[in-house]
Amino acid sequence: MQVGGSDVDLLLNDLSIHGQFKDVPDFSRAIERVMQLRQLAKRFGKDLYCHKNLTQAQVTHHQTLVQVIQALEKSKGQALMQWLTRQGPYWDTNRLHSEDDYLEYDGGVVTDTALGEAAFGNMRGQERRMASLVPSSFEKSPLPVTWSSGNGESKVVDVRNHWDGDELETLLKEAPASLTSWEQLEAVCTQQFDALHFSGDCFLELRGHPFVDGAAKQVLNLLDVLQKMLRAFEGTGQRTALGQQLYQDHFTGDKAWFSDSSDAEKVDFRSELTFKHPSVAGESLFCPWHGKVKTPQIRVHHSWPIRANEPLYVVYIGPKRTKR
Numbered sequence: 001m002q003v004g005g006s007d008v009d010l011l012l013n014d015l016s017i018h019g020q021f022k023d024v025p026d027f028s029r030a031i032e033r034v035m036q037l038r039q040l041a042k043r044f045g046k047d048l049y050c051h052k053n054l055t056q057a058q059v060t061h062h063q064t065l066v067q068v069i070q071a072l073e074k075s076k077g078q079a080l081m082q083w084l085t086r087q088g089p090y091w092d093t094n095r096l097h098s099e100d101d102y103l104e105y106d107g108g109v110v111t112d113t114a115l116g117e118a119a120f121g122n123m124r125g126q127e128r129r130m131a132s133l134v135p136s137s138f139e140k141s142p143l144p145v146t147w148s149s150g151n152g153e154s155k156v157v158d159v160r161n162h163w164d165g166d167e168l169e170t171l172l173k174e175a176p177a178s179l180t181s182w183e184q185l186e187a188v189c190t191q192q193f194d195a196l197h198f199s200g201d202c203f204l205e206l207r208g209h210p211f212v213d214g215a216a217k218q219v220l221n222l223l224d225v226l227q228k229m230l231r232a233f234e235g236t237g238q239r240t241a242l243g244q245q246l247y248q249d250h251f252t253g254d255k256a257w258f259s260d261s262s263d264a265e266k267v268d269f270r271s272e273l274t275f276k277h278p279s280v281a282g283e284s285l286f287c288p289w290h291g292k293v294k295t296p297q298i299r300v301h302h303s304w305p306i307r308a309n310e311p312l313y314v315v316y317i318g319p320k321r322t323k324r
Contacts, residue, residue: 008175009121009128009217010041010168011091011114012050013161015105016132017065019058024071027059030133031080033163037131038083040165044172045180047213048131049091051114054084093295094218096120098255102148110145119145119157126221129160131168139163178213182206185216189317193223195230197313199278205318206298215293219317222257222291222300225250226312233308260304261288261322269322275301275315287315297323 012034021027038048055066065084069077097103097120103111110116118128132138142158162168179185186203225246232243239247250257261273266288277283291300301316 007127007178008046008171009091009118009126010037010046010048010131010162011118011128012048012054013130013132013138014051014054014057014114015110016130016134016136016138017054017057017059018136019061020136021060023060024063024068027068028072028076030135032076033165034131034133035079036165037162037168040169041172044175045178046172046175047089047178049089049114050084051092052088052090055081089214091117094214094293096124096126096221100150104146104148105143115143115145115159118159119147122159123147123155123157125224129162129171132161132163134163179211179216180213181211182209182216185219189220189223192220193227193314195227195312196223197278197311199276199313199315201276202314203317205316209296209319212296215296215298218293219291219298219300222293223314225257226291226300226302226306226314229306230312237308258289258291261290265322268324272321273301278313278315279311285313285315287313 021030034048041048055064055069057065059065059068063071066081069081071077072080091114095117097111097117099111101111101116101120103109103113103116103119105115105119110119115130118130121128130138130143138161141161143161145157145159146154147157148154162171179188182203185206189203190198229243229246232240232246234240251259261269266273270286273288274284274286277285285303287301287303289302289304291302293299297320298318299316299320300314301321303311303313303315306312
């Protein structure tokens with residue numbers, strides 16, 4: 001979800017709805033403050049991301065969020081339902097952490113929660129903060145989250161937390177504006193990822209398609225990984241420890257961000273996977289390796305393998321080219 005190195009993403013803290021509200025009016029006051037935070041974020045061109053299944057959260061001892069929404073004043077209930085079930089955006093559409101990442105806060109597991117996702121993003125250098133309902137057990141900041149790997153490695157990551165509009169407004173005034181067009185995305189990419197070689201028409205096929213903020217941010221995430229991979233080599237030409245970790249995290253496994261096209265696709269879509277060489281006139285590059293954006297289906301095709309002291313070409317960013 002990140003745009004640029006210093007941008008801030010806001011995620012609604014689903015854990016701050018934990019059955020603590022005594023009745024519907026009590027919750028109504030709390031969610032009104034959150035809706036105000038959301039409107040404040042929109043003034044600065046940003047979104048407040050939520051989870052797709054948030055309507056199942058326990059609000060009171062006996063009522064879930066979807067049940068409480070039905071009891072709210074009609075216009076407020078409709079606006080809340082529209083946000084949570086239709087508009088989003090949803091942080092779990094292009095989530096960074098997986099079910100295999102063990103994340104813990106205050107003695108409890110927070111994998112598969114917005115807090116876990118925010119911590120994991122911060123650990124990857126993508127600033128994410130929480131917006132929490134109050135009263136709750138989350139009237140504090142920062143929130144220290146512990147990430148643990150399967151080999152015994154662990155790390156504590158602080159996640160900043162917001163529930164006050166004035167404090168959030170101060171933050172948003174200092175943060176850069178979000179992207180609003182594919183043309184802006186192209187400008188940011190070519191400036192920020194100066195180690196990569198982009199073809200002149202790399203972004204061309206995005207134009208004419210509706211701009212999707214979450215997709216643009218995932219493109220930035222993918223290019224960030226490619227640039228880090230290109231720079232993660234020893235003088236001997238071998239990958240550094242960081243390079244090997246990036247390879248394991250993003251280029252291997254069922255949930256990898258990057259993958260090769262299938263053998264069948266390489267045959268059936270060979271022309272679609274062949275691009276003009278960015279640096280050599282009259283030459284072409286066959287680039288079946290690609291990074292993936294899920295919603296909408298956007299692909300980032302690039303040269304492979306990534307080697308020390310060799311250019312890394314990004315030849316295409318646009319709609320999936322191997323649709324049957």
